[in-house]
Amino acid sequence: MINKDQIKSNRNIKRFIPPFMRKRTFAYSMLTVNILFITWVVVTETGLADELFLPGPLKVWQSFIEVSTEGYQGNTLFIHVFTSVNRILAAFILACIIGIPMGVLMGASKIARALLNPLIEFYRPLPPLGLYTLLVMWLGIGEESKLALLFLAALPGLIIATIQAVQNIDPVYLRVAKGLGASKKTILFNVYLPAAGPTILAGMRISLGFTYTVLVAAEIVAASAGIGWMIWDAAKFLLSDVVIMGLIVLGLTGIALDIFMRFIGRILMPWTRYLGP
């Protein structure tokens, strides 16, 4: 028999470690990462790849140190990352504030869905660069058009996921609340939002990824800082080490934000830790 307090304290520690790291599958993921890395080393060391296009890990590491300390085109790596992540988060949070209530409304009401659907369905398939040209014409080349593009990229995924989430709520959950005499407001906060929560979180994660994919496009014009801009600018001078370093750093910030969102999700929705055996 295991002591009860022990189980409890184990649970308390464990719940702050992301579940994916607890699993053995995490080890397999690390294996893939290592193989990729070793391949990179081998391919560059043996001269199989042209160093101009694929520099070795050491060179990339050096450029990381260099840009971190001396900067790239006047700004350190930290400033570049900070600027971009700020833009992404500002646009993404705004998209959540607008998109999630909109999605709940559209999921719960057919009329709202019919009215609002054309808005998002139309621009959703448009290529970001095409959209950006228009946004620049309307909003100028400053910060506004960048944020607008990132915002528009984040919005549809969020709305669609939230609609799905609300529509998939088991009707018995609504009956329970109505049977107990719950008001509309009580039902919104005690049934709709928590029931849809996990799916909305999944939508937020996908949506954040989508926001990242348009970052470079958003920072092409009239930026002097931003990791997307740094990658774009370095590519013009064939500085492939900076490009690769920038992509890796960008990717890592994306993973960090994703883990952070899941962490917040586990705090806001503690029951998801116990779904299924």
Add this chain to the structure above:
Amino acid sequence: MTINMQKTLKQTKTKGKVVIDNISISYFNRNKNVYALRDISTTINPGEFVCLLGPSGCGKSSLLNGIAGFVDPSKGQFYLDDKKIMGPRPEMGMVFQQYSLYPWKTVKENIAFGPSINNRGDESPEKIAMNFLEMIGLSKYANHYPNELSGGMQQRVGIARALANYPDVLLMDEPFGALDSQTRIIMQENLLKLWREFKITVVFVTHDIDEAVFLADRILLMSTLPGKIKKDLKVDLPRPRDKETTDSSRFIELRQICHSLIREESLKAFDKQNQL
């Protein structure tokens, strides 16, 4: 149980009369109007334990959902204590056929949900929830989530959630359908205990004959397509009932009666469902 609760119970003793007045319920399905129930009338008295017994698809859930106010009848009217039932009412508690606890609330929060909405007495919803948890023997699981509980435990919490709202009528839709027979018998005995304490009206849906005979004051045997009340059977077994009840000759006799009536119906239902 606290003194407070006893008071509430005594007040509700005379309430909980359900009148089913000439009810038909139909569904519009595949461009056809299909009657699930046709011209059903009966009166369920305060404090009575009534079982709706019938084969699958005969409209038991439809009738229960009608009483609960979740489904509107296409004809006729339901009354609760002589007032028309126009929609869900907190005076009626429902225990659903499927698991329906909120996975995002702990066991305690699930039970406290009703009291927190209605806030009748001077006791806090948490206190009420803890009292009910003690009653169903799950105090230890107060802060667990439903997914951490077994099916039988979840269904007990479902019953407690409905009772915590102090309803006059408890509607139960095959609450023990998914349980193994041993657990089921224990649950039935516990339910009778709760019913005795609370003295509320219970309408209990089942397709299990033994269950119906063991629990009910009265069994409404239903026929199929469209659903009707084929037989209104009084169960005159003495109370309190326990394991010995099921061995008595009267129990076996009543079971036999139900068996033959049901068999007829099931065969008919099977045939009808098989026709194109």
